[in-house]
Amino acid sequence: MLGAITSAIANPHLTKVAENTITQVGIETTLKAIGRPTAILIDNDISADTKEYAAAKEFLYQATCLVTYLFLIVPVFKKGGFKLAKNVLFKNHPEFQKFENAKEFEYYTKLAKKSVADRKLTLQKEKVKDKYHPDVRKDLETNEKPEKYPLISSTIGVFNLLGSVLGLAVLAPQVSHAFIHPALRLIGLEEKNKKHSEKAEHSNKVDTKA
Amino acid sequence: MNEAASKVLERVFLKLGNLHKPIYPVMMIAAVKGICRPAFTMMDKTEEPETKRYTALREGLTEIIAIPTYFACGKVSASLANLFPAKMRGNAATNLMFMGVCAAALFAIPALCSVAIKPIMDVLHKKKSPQPQMQPILLSGTVKPTKFPVKYYNNFHSLNTFSSRMPDTYRLNNRIGGV
Numbered sequence: 001m002l003g004a005i006t007s008a009i010a011n012p013h014l015t016k017v018a019e020n021t022i023t024q025v026g027i028e029t030t031l032k033a034i035g036r037p038t039a040i041l042i043d044n045d046i047s048a049d050t051k052e053y054a055a056a057k058e059f060l061y062q063a064t065c066l067v068t069y070l071f072l073i074v075p076v077f078k079k080g081g082f083k084l085a086k087n088v089l090f091k092n093h094p095e096f097q098k099f100e101n102a103k104e105f106e107y108y109t110k111l112a113k114k115s116v117a118d119r120k121l122t123l124q125k126e127k128v129k130d131k132y133h134p135d136v137r138k139d140l141e142t143n144e145k146p147e148k149y150p151l152i153s154s155t156i157g158v159f160n161l162l163g164s165v166l167g168l169a170v171l172a173p174q175v176s177h178a179f180i181h182p183a184l185r186l187i188g189l190e191e192k193n194k195k196h197s198e199k200a201e202h203s204n205k206v207d208t209k210a
Numbered sequence: 211m212n213e214a215a216s217k218v219l220e221r222v223f224l225k226l227g228n229l230h231k232p233i234y235p236v237m238m239i240a241a242v243k244g245i246c247r248p249a250f251t252m253m254d255k256t257e258e259p260e261t262k263r264y265t266a267l268r269e270g271l272t273e274i275i276a277i278p279t280y281f282a283c284g285k286v287s288a289s290l291a292n293l294f295p296a297k298m299r300g301n302a303a304t305n306l307m308f309m310g311v312c313a314a315a316l317f318a319i320p321a322l323c324s325v326a327i328k329p330i331m332d333v334l335h336k337k338k339s340p341q342p343q344m345q346p347i348l349l350s351g352t353v354k355p356t357k358f359p360v361k362y363y364n365n366f367h368s369l370n371t372f373s374s375r376m377p378d379t380y381r382l383n384n385r386i387g388g389v
Contacts, residue, residue: 006294006295006298006302007298009302009305009306009309010298010301010302010305011301011305012301014240014301014306015300015301015304017230017302017308018232018305018307018308019230019304021235021379023309024232024235025235025236025239028311028312028315029237031312031315031316031376032316035315035317036316036320041321088225089219090216090219090220091216093216093220106380129351135381150224150227151220151223151224153227154223154224154227155223155227156227157226157227157229157230158223158226158227158230160236161226161229161235164235164238164239165235165238165239165242166242168239168241168243169239169242169243169246169247170246171249179276187330189372194264198257203247
């Protein structure tokens, strides 16, 4: 039992997930999207209507942040970052001249982890037949441990980090704020809440006059 | 781009690209949020200045609490990797740190915020709100003087000012000429 737990905690697949900024931030935001509304719903000090409204709002905020982050910010920063590095920041660097885009490099890193025989088989497929630079192809077909291209992987890592920080702290909240109120109105929670607050206001007025 | 600048950038990128620990991105996100969110709130023109200041302060405080909490939770949970066999220690440290970060985001930060923010906000709000000043009572004209129970006496007869004046009874009984 203890052995199973320790091996689960030290799982190398989980380590890969934990070391990747995108998956890590994605998982964390998913947990927030589930955990925070649950915490609001459990709270007994708030009225049922307010709880429902606050939980829905929190869930929508986190969910839209996650969707914006995964489908808008990550691709833009990954593709754009690689292009910027290749054409402007490290224009004459030999590492960047061997790859067309970030996707090609990512596929290369996947291939590099396989055995030489497997790599040869994969490289003969139609999809990747004329894909790689001759030097890269030769390296994959002959070397047991092919080149790692640290600058390219670092550049992708840096732009992932930059995208995560700017995206989650600045861009995603703006998008989600624009989306939340129409969505809440569509569900019917915004109107309900308005009526509730109007009721409260009305009762307050009556109380003050009395 | 300039060759020298490109070299410097290369060194910076190689260093930053190796920051694979799970606490770094979340701490960086919290730091940028701590600056940007209050700034955006203060730029909002529809809100009242006092409300804006309160909200911005609250948002800033939340992120200030989040940064050390992420760090502490990550480091403490990663230190548990020492209990693992040497072979597994590296992976276990990263995974435990990631779990610590998730636990911080889900439980520790909301709990700490609910405990710490209200008292801090109360203290800061008290300090910021203007102290009640002493009103110049005599000059203001708006403050009503306190009313004490006053008993009015008709002390006209006892006044020494009109000592030469005859008493009323004498005047009524001894009218000159009987008029």
